[in-house]
Amino acid sequence: MTRISKSTIIYITAFTMALTINAVNLALVFYSKEKFQATPAQVGIMNACYNISYLLACLGLRRVVSRLAIRWSMVLATGSFLVGVLFIYGGKTIVPAYFGQCISGAGTAFFWPPLMGWLSAGLEGQALGRATGFYNLSWSVGCIISPMLTGYLSSRDASYPLVMGITSYLLAFVFFVWHRNHPMLVQADRGGGRRQESSSGAGAGGAGAVLRYPAWVGVACTWVGVGFILFIYPLAAEDILKLDREQIGMLLLLRALAMTLAMSLLGFCRFWHFKPPQLLAGHVIMGVAMIGLGVARSMGAIGFLLVVSGLMSGHAYTNSLFHGVSGSYDRTFRMAVHEILLSTGAVSGAVLGGLVYQHFGLLPACLLAAGVMVPAVLADLNWWKAARRERH
Numbered sequence: 001m002t003r004i005s006k007s008t009i010i011y012i013t014a015f016t017m018a019l020t021i022n023a024v025n026l027a028l029v030f031y032s033k034e035k036f037q038a039t040p041a042q043v044g045i046m047n048a049c050y051n052i053s054y055l056l057a058c059l060g061l062r063r064v065v066s067r068l069a070i071r072w073s074m075v076l077a078t079g080s081f082l083v084g085v086l087f088i089y090g091g092k093t094i095v096p097a098y099f100g101q102c103i104s105g106a107g108t109a110f111f112w113p114p115l116m117g118w119l120s121a122g123l124e125g126q127a128l129g130r131a132t133g134f135y136n137l138s139w140s141v142g143c144i145i146s147p148m149l150t151g152y153l154s155s156r157d158a159s160y161p162l163v164m165g166i167t168s169y170l171l172a173f174v175f176f177v178w179h180r181n182h183p184m185l186v187q188a189d190r191g192g193g194r195r196q197e198s199s200s201g202a203g204a205g206g207a208g209a210v211l212r213y214p215a216w217v218g219v220a221c222t223w224v225g226v227g228f229i230l231f232i233y234p235l236a237a238e239d240i241l242k243l244d245r246e247q248i249g250m251l252l253l254l255r256a257l258a259m260t261l262a263m264s265l266l267g268f269c270r271f272w273h274f275k276p277p278q279l280l281a282g283h284v285i286m287g288v289a290m291i292g293l294g295v296a297r298s299m300g301a302i303g304f305l306l307v308v309s310g311l312m313s314g315h316a317y318t319n320s321l322f323h324g325v326s327g328s329y330d331r332t333f334r335m336a337v338h339e340i341l342l343s344t345g346a347v348s349g350a351v352l353g354g355l356v357y358q359h360f361g362l363l364p365a366c367l368l369a370a371g372v373m374v375p376a377v378l379a380d381l382n383w384w385k386a387a388r389r390e391r392h
Contacts, residue, residue: 007134010115010118011138013115014139015138017078017111018139018141020165023147023164023165025050026146026147026161027161027165028043030154030245033158034158036097040232042094046094046097047101047350047351048347048350049105051105051227053101053104053106055344056106057106057108057109061109065113065332070118073111074111076110078107078172080104080107081107081108081172082173084100084101084104084105084107085100085104086166087103088100089166108339113338113339119135128325129266133264134267136263136317136321140260143256144253147248147252147253147255151245151246151248151249152249155245211274211276211279211323211383212323212326215322215324216338218320218379219316220345222316222317222376223342224352224353225286225369226345226349227346227349227353228290228366229255229349230252231346231350231353234248240362251302254303254307256310258314259314262312262315266318274323276380276383277384280384282315285308286312286316287370287371287374289305290309290373291366293306293309294362317342349369353368356368
């Protein structure tokens with residue numbers, strides 16, 4: 001184990017935890033419906049418990065997270081995931097499931113921001129883009145596999161994905177406890193780059209600083225649609241469109257594949273760096289795709305629109321990740337902001353989307369998600385004008 005590299009630890013960990021987290025969260029849509037007779041609004045609230053606790057932990061525990069050694073962050077995070085899913089699996093009503101999601105969400109604050117902060121330590125420009133490209137590929141491959149795996153397991157028994165989650169979290173927890181003194185993890189604690197100076201300053205000012213904010217607005221608005229697609233749309237697909245769970249899993253697999261493709265390609269290209277037009281185009285297309293999902297009824301049309309939404313989700317995520325940390329001295333904090341925005345969007349999409357779907361139907365819920373993209377478009381136009389003024 002002494003020869004294992006920093007990138008190996010990060011990429012394998014990101015893949016494994018992304019697969020498990022997404023599998024468990026998607027499985028809860030079906031598990032809570034069967035075991036707790038949960039309504040769509042309750043399913044949305046369950047997801048909100050996870051994301052709100054994640055958001056509050058990122059905000060309230062920021063100093064603790066930034067100062068805690070990476071190896072102990074990983075132990076605390078994986079242990080929290082394990083305890084949280086055990087509460088859900090052992091609960092007789094939906095209340096313990098809410099509590100379990102809160103525990104898991106709080107633990108996530110000790111996982112993604114420190115891991116991403118360690119990854120981006122000392123990197124700028126093309127090197128930063130390449131590193132985030134490999135990182136995005138790692139965790140998104142886990143997201144690709146998880147819906148297909150969840151659909152298959154849930155069609156046999158809704159509790160099977162939770163059993164898989166318990167096993168995966170337990171193994172990860174034991175791994176980090178057992179290897180807490182691994183040289184690479186110890187090195188990360190001593191100089192892991194929780195605070196970094198920009199090595200090149202590429203994009204630190206000018207267009208880079210200007211694009212940071214519309215990219216953040218855009219990813220928050222985009223994740224409203226993502227939250228709706230992942231946690232409410234499967235209910236509509238099962239109840240209204242009469243698709244079985246394996247079909248739903250395959251459709252979400254297509255979306256995850258598209259998101260991975262977008263993030264991977266953007267990670268190895270430079271043409272989009274600090275360019276406002278590409279940001280505006282992505283946000284407009286995402287809004288149109290959400291409207292389409294409200295009226296699509298055939299598998300082909302739904303699959304196409306989910307692919308488009310996946311591409312635009314990957315586009316928004318990569319823009320937020322790259323422009324958010326470019327030129328920054330505190331990468332862990334910027335990663336926390338990025339994750340907070342994702343959580344805020346996902347909570348809004350799951351809760352508001354669930355309420356609107358339950359009371360008004362699928363199309364109004366999709367129109368809500370599409371309408372949320374309007375502030376992102378306005379932000380793009382506003383900061384695009386600011387960038388042009390700076391050049392002149």
